[in-house]
Structure formats: C-alpha cells, structure tokens
Amino acid sequence: MNSLHSSHLQPNGYWVVNLFVLLCYCTGALTEYCDEFINDRGLPEDWPCDWNNGVIPYAFNFYSQSPKRLIGLVKKGHEHLEKLSCLKFKEYNPVTLANSPNVTYLYYTYSGVLENCCLDFYTNYIGRRLVLLTPMCTMGLEVAHVTLHGMGLWHRRLKAFSDAQAKAVLFPIDCNNIVDKVHGYEKGRIRIL
Numbered sequence: 001m002n003s004l005h006s007s008h009l010q011p012n013g014y015w016v017v018n019l020f021v022l023l024c025y026c027t028g029a030l031t032e033y034c035d036e037f038i039n040d041r042g043l044p045e046d047w048p049c050d051w052n053n054g055v056i057p058y059a060f061n062f063y064s065q066s067p068k069r070l071i072g073l074v075k076k077g078h079e080h081l082e083k084l085s086c087l088k089f090k091e092y093n094p095v096t097l098a099n100s101p102n103v104t105y106l107y108y109t110y111s112g113v114l115e116n117c118c119l120d121f122y123t124n125y126i127g128r129r130l131v132l133l134t135p136m137c138t139m140g141l142e143v144a145h146v147t148l149h150g151m152g153l154w155h156r157r158l159k160a161f162s163d164a165q166a167k168a169v170l171f172p173i174d175c176n177n178i179v180d181k182v183h184g185y186e187k188g189r190i191r192i193l
C-alpha cells in the first residue's frame, strides 16, 4: 500500500518541484533580460521593467483642489510628450493602482511650493511616483518636463536634460513615425527643457 502511494505521489512531487524550478528560472531570465534592456538603451537606473513597452500608467489625485485643472494640465503635458515620442500614457483608477503594489505609476497632484515646474521629486522606485505640479506649472511643455522627472530623468540646476538619456526615455521602443519623431526632437522643433 505504501509503495503504491509513494509511486503515485513521487511523480507529482517532482512535478511541483520542477514547476517551481522552472518558474524561478523564468523569473531570473526575465529580470536579466530587463536589466540588459535598461543598460543597452541607456535608460535611467530606476526605470521599471513594466515600462519597457513604452506605456506609462498614471493616476490623478482626485481629492486635490481643482481636480479639473489638474486633469487639463496633465493631459496637455501628455499630449506634448506623445506627439514627440514613442510613449503612451494610460490612465488608471488611483484605487486600482494603490492595490497593485508591483505596478510603478505616476501619481499627479499639486504642490503648494512656489517654485518653477521642475521638482525632481518622487518617493518610490517601485509603486507610486509622485509628480508634483506647482502653481507655476501652466503649460503643456512644463508639465511634460516634470513628468520626465517622475520617470527618472535628472538635470543640473538651470541645465537641460542630457540629450542621450532624454532620447532613451522618449524612445524606449520603436513606433510609427519614429524616424520623423527622433528627427524632430534632434532638430529642436519640439523641445523638452
């Protein structure tokens, strides 16, 4: 009886162990592939793997004052970026994202700080990245700038973003019209500060 049980259980046991080993192997391989992708493309160190398809999740703080203004400003910023890059911004319900701890997303809210629209501040590498819009943020270009800060771009005070890193972030994947878009970026027709 025992041998009958063991002969039936053993293969199942091996199957579970093999599946576990396979899952670990796949996870390790995916992480390695992601690290290579980030290094090869020259993306920021804190670039999350789930942005490799160029789709950036985001949500609004609907509890802020004047949420309509916030939404209008951010949409203008996203339109500016989508026009000049291969990025797409996808809005989610903030509660859904808050319950998805492994998803890295931009979370737009206001800051009361009276500085220009250039706060390179967020709290998390993984999960919710705060993008703070100061009262000085009024134009799509400015919101695009602070969005790129939220995506990990950085620059010296009163300097522009590094061209190479900005291009890596703006074009993490190929898309329609990529040649024209890169050309447009290089020619400076549409600039990011």
Ligand SMILES: [Zn+2]
Pocket (backbone or CB within 6 Å): 117, 118, 119, 120, 145, 149, 155
């Ligand atoms: Zn800045």
